Amino acid sequence: MLDAKTPEGPIETKWENHKFDMKLVNPANKRKFEIIVVGTGLAGASAAATLGELGYRVKAFTYHDSARRAHSIAAQGGINAAKNYHSDGDSIFRLFYDTVKGGDYRSREANVYRLAEVSNNIIDQCVAQGVPFAREYGGLLDNRSFGGAQVSRTFYARGQTGQQLLLGAYQALSRQVKAGTVELHTGLEMLDVVVVDGKAAGIIVRDLNTGEISRHSAHAVVLGTGGYSNAFYLSTMAMSSNVTAAWRAHRKGAFFANPCFTQIHPTAIPSSDEFQSKLTLMSESLRNDGRIWVPKDPDETRAPGDIPEEDRDYYLEVKYPAFGNLVPRDVASRNAKTQVDAGKGVGPLKNGVFLDFADAIGRLGRDAVADKYGNLFEMYERITGEDPYQVPMRIYPAPHYTMGGLWVDYHLQTTIPGLFAIGEANFSDHGANRLGASALMQGLADGYFVLPYTIGDYLAPQLGSTPVDTSASEFDQAEADVKAQVDRFLATNGTRSVDWFHRELGKILWDHCGMERSEAGLEKALSEIPALREEFEQDVRVLGSAETLNSSLEKAGRVADFFELAELMCRDALTRRESCGGHFRVESQTEEGEALRDDDDFAHVSAWEWTGQGSEPVEHREPLEFEYVKLTQRSYK
C-alpha cells in the first residue's frame, strides 16, 4: 500500500503545521545543493525561479527554443483563487470542496485543501510580477464565474491568462538566470532519469539541434513536463507535448497513477479532414450564451438557419433543464458524442454539433456579443472560413488535459526518492475530472509554493554530500540506452512515417479509451496497440542523421513512449470498473445514462508499476478517505 505521507491534524492546519515540521536547509547551505528542473512551463519555470531565489543551484531544461513557449501558454480562460473579493460566499473551504466534488471524489483531500490555500498567494505573486489581469473601473481585480462555478473566483487576462502567467514565471526565471542561480538549457530534451542506489541522481539529455547527448547530475530532479493528451494524436496540445520525461521516469521505477483519467473538452473545432494535425479549443465561456443543438433528422440537408425550431434538438437543455448548456465538461462531451454517433452530426464530415449564437445576438445585440466573444469568433472564422455571426459554430470534444500522471505523495515526491513531479505531470489534485481554471492554479501552486518547501525536507539530511559523479556506471548505461534507441530508429528504414503510426495509435485510443470505454473495446485496444507497436518498431522510417535538427527522430522517441502509455491507459481503464469524471465505463451508468461511481470498490488511486515491456504492470492502490467532503452522486438535472 502506498503511503501518501499526509500530515496529521485538521485539514485547515495540516500544511501550516507541516511547514513547521519539515526539515530546513539554512540559507547559507542552499547553494551547496544542486537541483535539476525539467520543463519550463508554469510549474517548471515557477519552481526553478523560486528555488533559484532561495539560493539553490538550479539547472533548468526545456526542449523548446525558449522557456517562454511551453503549452501552459495556450490556456485561455483563467485561474481560480479563493480571494472572495466579491463577497459572494467564496472561501478556501469552498474552493477545496468544489475541486474535490468536481474531481468526482478521486483526489486526495489534503492536497486539494493545500491547493485552495495557496491559490490566494498565487494571485498576489502574479500581480506583483506585473501580470496584467483584467481590472474593474475602480482599479481592482475583476473576476468571472467559470465552468459552471457558483461563485466568481476566476482571475483572467483577456483570453490569454495562461500566456500572461507563463510569461510572468518565465520572467522570474530570466531574472534568476541573470542572477546566476539558474543555469538554463534550451533545446535539450530529457531522455532518461538516472537512478543510483535507489535515488534520482541525474538525467540524460539530447541536444535537439546538434544531437549531442550529455549527462547531468544533481541532488534532486524535478519533472514539470506536462500532460499526455497527445497520445490521442488529435488533441488541443501543442505538437511537441509528450509524455517522454514522465514515462522514462516511470520505466525507472516511478509509479504512474490513474492514466485513464483524461479530460475531453467539449468545445473544440471539429477536424476538417484526415490530415488535421491538431484541434483548436474554443473557450468554454462560449457555452454561457451559445445554445447547443443538432437537427432531429439525421438526413437533414437544409442550411442551419433554415431549419425550423421544431426540427432542432437542443439536447442538453432538454435533458438537463437545471444546468442546460452549462453542464460540466465530461457531461457535455459525452452527449455530443451520443448525437454524432447517432448520425446527427453536422458539418461536411458530420462530426460536430452546433453552438448557436443567433438567440444571444437577438437578445443582446451583435455588438454585445462581439464585445464578449469577438476574438473567439474571429479565431473561429480564421480556422473554418465560416462567420459565426451568420452561421452557428460547429464544435466537437477534444482531448485536452490529463488528470493522471506520475504518482506523488504530499511532498510531490514520486516513488523514486529525490524525483519530484509537479504540475500536469503529476496525478494529484484534480481527481477524475478537472474544473475550469484549475490547471493554471495547480501548476503555479506546485511550482511557487509547495515544491520549494517540500524539497528542502528531502535535501536537508544530505548536507555534505555531492551529486553522483556522471561517470558512474548507471549514467553509462542510461546514455547507452538512449543512444541505442536513436540508432535503432535511424537504422530501421521502414516504409511509414512516425506521424502515420501516431495517427493510427490515436484512432485506437480515441475509439476505445476516449469519451466512452467498454470492456470489449478496451480489450480490443489492448490487443491492437501491441500489434501496432510491433509494426512501428519494424516499419518506421526516420530519415536524416542524429547530428542535426531532426524532428522525425525526436518524434519517434515520443511516439514509442505513447505506445507504452496507451497500453497502460487502457489497462487502467479496464481495471477501473466504474464511471467517474472523465472516465465513463458503459457498464457503469445510471438508468438515465449518467456516470455511476462505485465508491466501495474504487475510491482509490491506481498507481502502476512498470515491470518491463510486454509484461503486465503491477497495480498499487492508495485508498482515498473523505473526511471533509460528503460523497454524493453528481446530478445536473
Added chain:
Amino acid sequence: MNLTLRVWRQAGPDAPGRFETYEATDISPDSSFLEMLDLVNEDLIGQGEEPIEFMHDCREGICGTCGMMINGRAHGPQSMTATCQLHMRTFQDGDELVLEPWRASGFPIVKDLVVDRSAFDRIIEAGGYISIDTGSAPDANLIPVAKQDADLAMDAAACIGCGACVAACPNGAGQLFTSAKLAQLNTLPQGQPERYERTEAMVEVMEEHFGSCTNMGECEAACPKGISIDFIAMMNRDYRKAKFRNRRSA
C-alpha cells in the same frame, strides 16, 4: 488545390542554402498552411528525402514558435495571423509560394526554415521582469491599477515573441519586441521602481543583437498580435529619461 513551393533548404548553420522546388498536390482549402507542409513532408519521407524542418508548436497562434517568410511577408499574406493560423483558403489554386527563414544576424539559421531566437531571451534577462521573490508579494488588491493602464499593459503584453517584427523590419531591428515588454512593465505601478534601470539595460542588450529603428512600421504590420509602434515611442521617451536619471543616480 495544387501549389508549387520554393523552399529554402539549408542543412545546418554554416552550410550553404538554396531554394528547392516541391509540388503540393490535392491540398484541401480548409487545411492549415502548416498541415500543407506536413503533407509535403509526408511525401518527401515517402520518397526518401529528408523532410523540411520548420518551426511550430501550439498551432493556435499563441506560443510564438512558428514563423517564416511566405512570399516576402513575415507570417504570410493575412494580417494579424501567425503562420500556424494561416489557412490554405487564403491562397489560390496554382499559386507559387516562396518560403524563406527569418533573416537577421540576431536570428542565425539552425536548419532549413528554423532560426535561433535566443537573443530575445537575452533581452528579457537584461531586465524584462519585476524583481519580486516568491512569497513576498502584498495582497493583490492593495495597489489599484487604473483600468486604462491595465488595458494598455495587456495590449503590450500580448506579444508572443515570434520574431516577425525583426524579420519584417528592413533594418532587422528588435524594437517592437523590446518596447512591448517595456511598455507592459513600465506602465504598471508595480514596475515603477525598476523602470529606468530596466529600460536602459534592455535597450542596450537589444542593440547588441539587432538593428535600429527608422519608424517604417513594417513590424507593426507583420505582428500577429497587432502590437502598436506607439510602444516604440514610449520606449524612446523612457530611454532618454533613463539615461538622464541613471546618470544622476549612478
Added chain:
Amino acid sequence: MATKVSHGDDAATGSRRTPFLVELYRSALGKKYLMAISGIVFMGYVLAHMLGNLKLYQGPEEFNKYAEFLREGLLTPILPESGMLNLLRLVLLVSLVVHVVAAVQLTRMNKQARPESYRSKRDYVAADFASRTMIWTGTIVLLFVAYHLADLTWGWVNPAEAGATVYDKVVASFSVPAVAAFYLVANLALGVHLYHGVWSLFQSLGINNRRFNHWRRALAVGFTVVVVGGNLSFPIAVQVGLIS
C-alpha cells in the same frame, strides 16, 4: 537598493564623466534622438528659407533688402554684424554633421543586422517608399545643398557676373534649365525625406499620445506641401518668366 558608501569616488568620477549628449549618442536610440533634434533644426531652417524666398515675388528690391537684413539686421546691435547669421550657420553645421554621421552609422548598423538579405522578393505592407529611401533622398538633398551653397552663397558656380545682387544670382541660376531641373529633383527628394522625417521624429523623440497621434501624419504632409510647394515655385517662376 544598495546603499552608496563610496560617495566621494562617485563625485570624483562624475567630473570626468563623458558629457550627457555624447553618452546618449553612443546608443542607436540616442543617435535617433539627436537625428530628430537636428531634423527639427532643419525643419525650422527650410521653412524660414522658403518663407523668406517668397520675397522673390515682391521684386529685386524687397528681396535684396531681405538678404541684407539676414546678414546685418539679425539681433544687431546686440550682436556684432553677421554674428547671428554665423551663429545660425554654426548650429546648422553642427546639426548637419550630427544628422549625417548618425545616419551613416545607423545605416551601417542596420546592414550588419541583416548581413544576408532575403533571397525572395519582399512584399512591404507598411514601409512606404519614403521610409525606405531616407538614406538616398538624404544624400540627394545633401549633394544639392553643397551645390546650392557653391552657387548662391559662395557664388563659385553661379552664372551671374561678379558683384551681381542676390536676386540677380538667383534668376541667373534658375534660368539655366539644368540647374532648375536639379533644384526641382532635389526638392522633390526633400519632400519625400520630410514626409517620413517629420512624422518619424515624433516616434524617435517619444512624443506619443494616442489622442494626438493621428495629427502627426497630417502635420508631416502639411509641412511638406508648404515647404516643397513654395520651393518648387521659384525655379518654375523663373523658367516661365514670372520672375526675371
